[in-house]
Amino acid sequence: MCKTFGQATGLGPDTDRLSILNSLDRREFMGFCLKVAAVLGLSASYAPKIAEAIEAGARKPSVIWLHLAECTGDSEAFIRSTYPSTEELILNVLSVDYHETIMAAAGHQAESALEQAMKDNRGKYIAVCEGAIPTGTPPGPAGKPGAFLTIGGRTGIDIAREVCENAFAVMCVGTCSCFGGVQAQRPNPTGAMGVEDAIGVPTLKIPGCPHNVVNSVAAIVNFLLLGSLPKTDKLGRPLFAFGKRIHDHCPRRAHFDAGQFVEKFGDEGAKNNWCLYKVGCKGPQTYHNCSLVEYNDGTSWPIKAGHGCIGCSEPRFWDNMQPFYERLPNVILPGVEAGADKVGFALVGAAAAGVAAHAAWSFANRKKFDPTLALKDADEAPAKAPSKTAGEDDTTE
């Protein structure tokens, strides 16, 4: 296994991969194909075609997995795959030729593995990006743009540009590489941004914090099956996974429609799995399929565990979805940050107080109300009797 693993990371030019597919239980493999068909929204009759596509070794895509400014959470998510199992995924479904965390090589060996992988499959490999790209310039004499992320003496933006521009397709996994994520939160000192924004290469985005491995595998299988990337929404997220809101297929939706809400964590409603809308669930604003596929091989996901969605697959969610335990964001005015309803009450209160003050003051001065004539007509030509002009409706009775 170790030997094969080493070969698979691109250290040997004659990469003779161990064919796990031949040794794999056929039933398990077909089960995986069916699951992928389901995630892609295809009928079960596609499962054999998916199996064919995966088994066609010639189209087994080479993958270069870049680690940029990130926490490796998406690699962690990636290796939580059960069907296909991690080793099957890395070695047989894909050919992961460069992945800093799971490859055996280190140092210069690793750098040469990257170069080799790019040279061997120029224009044919899939670049998978994990993590945002810092574009800011660190202070100090040695600072150059993007130097907040430096790997082997090169800035992250340089590496990403070289790898992504020579790739067949670029897939971003995790919110950081898609939209910037936590690094890009205000005030964003490193100038971090998503891969597409930073280097201008269009990317397929599988956001989520972390992303769900089922979605990234399904996107890859879509590629294997059809030779193209899946249909995406305007943000570049595949529609099979991000076409609908969490809210629209939430297991707690019945409680939302019933008007049964958790008022605070630990109350009776929370014990009865009621809707988390009032304690800040961002399911109504979040496009993701968590509620269908769940995480960690269908074990659980936030709402199932009793915590509201924080909208992790949406752009700039660290800024936009805050506060996580309030339904609405705060109103940020210059110098003031307050809850929406406080501002609203203040506004309506000010209007009511102003009106009441004017009413009281007018009442005190009611003797001054003017009984004199007001004849001058501002609307039309001045006239003592209202004029009847052409095209006007009746003015008098």
Place this chain on the structure above:
Amino acid sequence: MSVASGISGQKKMLVYTRNFSNRLIHWVTFFAVLVLMVTGFYIGYPTALYGYGEAYDEFTMAYIRYIHFLGAMVLDVTLFIWFYLAFFSMYHKYWKDMIPTASTIFGAIRVARCYFNFEKPPFYRRFDPLDGLLFLVLILLMVLQMLTGFHLYVQGLAPDYWWAKVIHLGTDWLVPLLGGSQGVRLTHHMMEWVMVAGIIVHVYLQVAKTIMWQDGHIVQIVGGYKYRDVD
């Protein structure tokens, strides 16, 4: 021409100021906004109105959202008709009273001054300029509520449905402008507070000028007539 006397002995004459379509649009808007505010308040602060049993016993939120959507459709259609008439009416093109030109702004200041020195402003058969500017704000708020509301509504529809596509086309540009879909939600919520404040001011101004200027201003929206002083 009927001439009546006010409390002060001032002679007054009834003038037809609001035609039927004006009044109908006003009251349809009134009831639609009322329904939208009540249901919107529930949607903003939802709670179980009755029963804490199984979810299938209640459908409160769903019904209230449905009524909210119906009210919104009524208001939006009314708003489109309002816009059509404001620009293309045979009788009076209201947009002219509502554009903040120099004369409207000076007129508005003049009318606003009248609320403090209790002089009578000139007779305005249509909106006075202060009202015109207030209505401009309220109309723009309604348009904003319509756009943000449609965007919140379309999020629950399948995106490849033609109706959803139309709404996406019309409202998606708001999302980056308002800072994400949470920003759209916040705007929809906050603008309702602004609208409540605006309506308080609107109703108060109509009542106040009716009392101060004794022209029966507030009933013109029911009957269509108000008084005008004559020699």
